[in-house]
Amino acid sequence: MSPRTPSAPAVARHGWVQALVAVLAALIAMGVVAALGLWAAGATDLPEGAFPRVVAATVVTAVGGTVELSGDAGALAGADAGLTVIPLSVTLVGALVLAAGFLRPLRHRAVAGAPELAGWAARVAVIWLLALLGLALGARHTFTLSLGKSALSDIGDLFGVSPKVGFTTDVPLTVLFGLLWLAGVLVLALLVSRGAPLPGRLLRFQxxxxxxxxxxxxxxxxxxxxxxxxxxxxxxxxxxxxxxxxxxxxxxxxxxxxxxxxxxxxxxxxxxxxxxxxxxxxxxxxxxxxxxxxxxxxxxxxxxxxxxxxxxxxxxxxxxxxxxxxxxxxxxxxxxxxxxxxxxxxxxxxxxxxxxxxxxxxxxxxxxxxxxxxxxxxxxxxxxxxxxxxxxxxxxxxxxxxxxxxxxxxxxxxxxxxxxxxxxx
Structure with a gap:
């Protein structure tokens, strides 16, 4: 049998444990980069233990998720906030690590059947979906905003107004865009890597x-x-x-x-x-x-x-x-x-x-x-x-x-x- 011919052991390597390792490695890498970046930006000083949840929110936005900001300052006040930005350093690190984990079991082969590739990608997607849900549910927090020494602060103290700012995730949109991000990473990984196998029908496009x-x-x-x-x-x-x-x-x-x-x-x-x-x-x-x-x-x-x-x-x-x-x-x-x-x-x-x-x-x-x-x-x-x-x-x-x-x-x-x-x- 040629070393390039798919074999039972080769197919068996695309298991749930390997999918779990690939996803966890990507999330850990993204979390470490996000935490270090936020630490350097001074986010560890955020009140009421918000830092871990801000890290989770950063990872969520890095994969296309949606984080919604909200403000609440009581009946005598108004607040408005919004944020749309992707921390692409975190995105890039996660994409590189996840792509490497996805391609590792496929190396040293020229051709792989479409069902095999689809099954391997589906395992990764299931683990990714569960992890994404956990992040989306954990990336929410509300903390009190300090007005400093100003007239607004004096008025707020007089009327008992405590402005609060919070953030939460739109779970359905986060799951949707997170899965689209995953699909893009896996497809791009197969396209970029010359050593990754493709189904026979797609070889003419490579x-x-x-x-x-x-x-x-x-x-x-x-x-x-x-x-x-x-x-x-x-x-x-x-x-x-x-x-x-x-x-x-x-x-x-x-x-x-x-x-x-x-x-x-x-x-x-x-x-x-x-x-x-x-x-x-x-x-x-x-x-x-x-x-x-x-x-x-x-x-x-x-x-x-x-x-x-x-x-x-x-x-x-x-x-x-x-x-x-x-x-x-x-x-x-x-x-x-x-x-x-x-x-x-x-x-x-x-x-x-x-x-x-x-x-x-x-x-x-x-x-x-x-x-x-x-x-x-x-x-x-x-x-x-x-x-x-x-x-x-x-x-x-x-x-x-x-x-x-x-x-x-x-x-x-x-x-x-x-x-x-x-x-x-």
Whole structure:
């Protein structure tokens, strides 16, 4: 029997214990990263033992779950709050660990039947669903908000008003988006890993899909790695070590992938208002902290700091490198225009993903007897959203150009011979 032929012991390895280990490893990794990031951000000082539940809520939002904020200040006061943001550092760590756990029993094989893969994925999904339900039910808390030394505090004491802020999870939406996130991770893992087996009917698609998927994942990880280096340098040379560590552990991909789109020429619209802000470089805060909605792109950033034009150079270099990887991993018979087309489609899908997960929206407001109105000094409003259609058009254009260049550069190193040989081993 060939070592690549599925055998009974191989199939038996995809058991419930292995599924449990894969899911627990991912959740533990996400929990540790979220806890360290929140600790660096000072969340351990939250009152009434809220920290563990905030960690659970962070993990829930990292997989697409929905956390709802609420405010209650009694009949004489009003409160309003909302938050939509994905801590992509936690998301990325969980996706990498879960993908590794899912692929581990499948290594060293060329083909696997669709029922076998579906059964293995179903076991992981069942364990994931139970864990997600536990997190969603535990990610809820309410604590009293301190008004500090102000007129609002005096009025609150006079009328016995104790403003409270709480958060809870929308369990049905959390389960729905959490399962969709899991499905995306497992499918992407199968697409990216050249050593992962596929059903026989899908083997003909691997020549065009797998190199492109691998190149895009490598591109995203390269930006995150570059962001880590920049963050560490900033922490060492400019101080603010705790804040920088919090950004790295919670939202580094949010900034790194934003930089990727800005380098392409993509425009984002946003605003920062009130005492709150985004964990971002000072130049971004300067552009967004205006009375009206601000435009965020290379041009507006360059008005404050000309060094942002380097994003254009970094994008060009890394995109050509990704296109080179795509072409080098593709069959030798493919032509340059085919690589360009594959690169364009893959980059457009990648930019679309960034536009969907990179959106930020947060607001908070409190009023007591009409003092400190919801739009006043205690209010904060932050949002950031992309111009999606122009972003996709720019991604297609960049993909075509860099894909063609990468194909030309990869000609000397591309393997010759039947394409099927490339996918063995």
């Amino acid at each position: 020549e065009s899909v797998r190199p492109a998927a691998y190149a895009m994942v490598a591109l995203l990880l390269a930006y995150v790695a570059l962001g880590v280096v920049v963050g560490l340098v900033v922490a060492v040379t400019r101080g603010h070590r705790a804040e920088t560590l919090a950004v790295i552990l919670l939202g580094l991909p949010n900034l790194a992938w934003l930089a990727l789109t800005l380098g392409l020429g993509v425009t984002w619209n946003g605003r920062v208002q009130g005492p709150f802000g985004l964990p971002m470089p000072h130049v971004l805060d300067e552009v967004l902290r205006t009375k009206e909605v601000s435009t965020l792109n290379l041009g507006t950033l360059a008005d404050h700091d000309g060094r942002v034009w380097w994003l254009l150079v970094v994008d060009a270099v890394l995109l050509v490198a990704a296109a080179f990887v795509l072409a080098a991993r593709s069959p030798a018979r493919m032509r340059a225009w085919q690589h360009a087309l594959h690169m364009a489609v893959a980059l457009a899908l990648t930019v679309l993903m960034i536009c969907l997960v990179g959106r930020i929206s947060a607001h908070f407001g409190l009023s007591v007897l009409g003092i400190g109105d919801l739009g006043g000094g205690l209010a904060g409003n932050v949002f950031l959203r992309p111009e999606v259609w122009s972003a996709l058009g720019l991604a297609l254009l960049w993909g075509l150009v860099t894909g063609f260049l990468g194909a030309l550069l990869a000609r000397p190193v591309r393997r010759r011979g039947p394409a099927e040989k490339r996918w063995e081993g």
